[in-house]
Amino acid sequence: MPTVTPNAPARLSTMPSSAALTAVRAHWPEYLMEAAALGTFMISACVFGVLLEHPSSPIHAALEGAAMLRRVLTGVAMGLTAIGIIYSPWGKRSGAHMNPAITLSFLTLGKIAPWDAVFYIVFQFLGGVAGVAVASLLIGPALQHSAISYVVTTPGPYGTRVAFLAEFAISMLLMGTILWVSNSPRLSRFTPLFAGTLVALFISFEAPLSGMSMNPARTLGSAFCADEWTALWIYFTAPPAAMLLAAVLYRFRRGAHRVFCAKLHHCNNQRCIFNCRYGDLHAQ
DSSP, rough: OOOEEETHHHHHHHHHHHHHHHHHHHHHHHHHHHHHHHHHHHHHHHHHHHHHHOOOOOHHHHTOOHHHHHHHHHHHHHHHHHHHHHHSHHHHHHHHOSSSSHHHHHTTTTOOOOHHHHHHHHHHHHHHHHHHHHHHHHHGGGGGGGTTOOOOOOTTTTTTHHHHHHHHHHHHHHHHHHHHHHHHOGGGGHHHHHHHHHHHHHHHHTHHOOSSSSOOOHHHHHHHHHOTTTTTTHHHHHHHHHHHHHHHHHHHOOOOOGGSSSSSSSOOOOOOOOOHHHHHTTTT
16 A cells, blocks of 8 residues: 655645746746737727827817717727737737637637646736726826726626627627637638737727627726726626637537647747647648
8 A cells, every 4th residue: 555655745735836836937928928918908998099089189079970980990990909919929929818718718628728827817917907007107197087987898878788798799709710710721820810800890889888898807907997897797707708608619510629729820930838739730
C-alpha cells in the first residue's frame, strides 16, 4: 500500500498556484495585450461618443436631427477600431478576444488553457476600466455629460426583457460568425472584417434596444467610471450564455476538432499560446 508523506497535501495545495505562476511567467505579454486592446477600444468609444453625441460638438450640431446617421457613423468608427485592433501586432499575437464571453467560449472548445482563460478575463476587465479612466483624463468633463455618461450600456425604452433578448441575439450571431469564418480555409483571413462589420451593424441598428455591449468587460468599464449599474445583470449573463450556446451548436454540427485556434487573426508570424492546429486548417 503506498505511503503518503506528511508534506504531500502541502505540495498538492500549491499545485494550482504553481500552474498560475507558470502561466503568468510564460504568457504575461498576451495578458497585457488583451488589456491594452480593450482599453484602446474603450478610449475610441469615448472619443467618438463625445464627438457625435455631446451637444457642444460641431459634428453633433451639424447632425442634430439625424440620430440614425450619428449611430451609423459611430458604428463605422467602432467597427474600424475593432478591425484595426485585431489586425494590429498585439491583436495578432493575443488573438484579440477583448471579451470574457469569447474567451469562455474558446475555453469550452478546448482552445485555451484554463489559467490563460482566467488571466485573459481578469485583464480584459482591467483593460475596460483603465480605458474609460484614461479617456476621462484625456477628454475631461465632456465625457460625464448625460448625453455620453462614459458611454454606458443600459436598456433602451422597451425595457430589460427586450434588452436581454437583443444582447443574446447579437452575441450569438457574433460568436457563431467568428467560429464559422475563422475555421474556413477560404475565409479565415477575413475574420477581423466580418467581426468589425457586425460591430458596426449592431451599433447602427441594435444599440437603441440594449446599448450594444456583447461584452461584460466593456460594460463594466463604463459602469465603474460612471457609477451607473442599471441592469448590469443583462450584460453579464446574455453575452456569455449566447456565445457559449453558439460554441455548443458549432461543436454539435461540426465537432470540436473543427475549431483550429482561438485567434481571430492567424495569418501572421506572431507566436500562439493556444491549443493551436491552424496549420491543419490549410492542409486540408
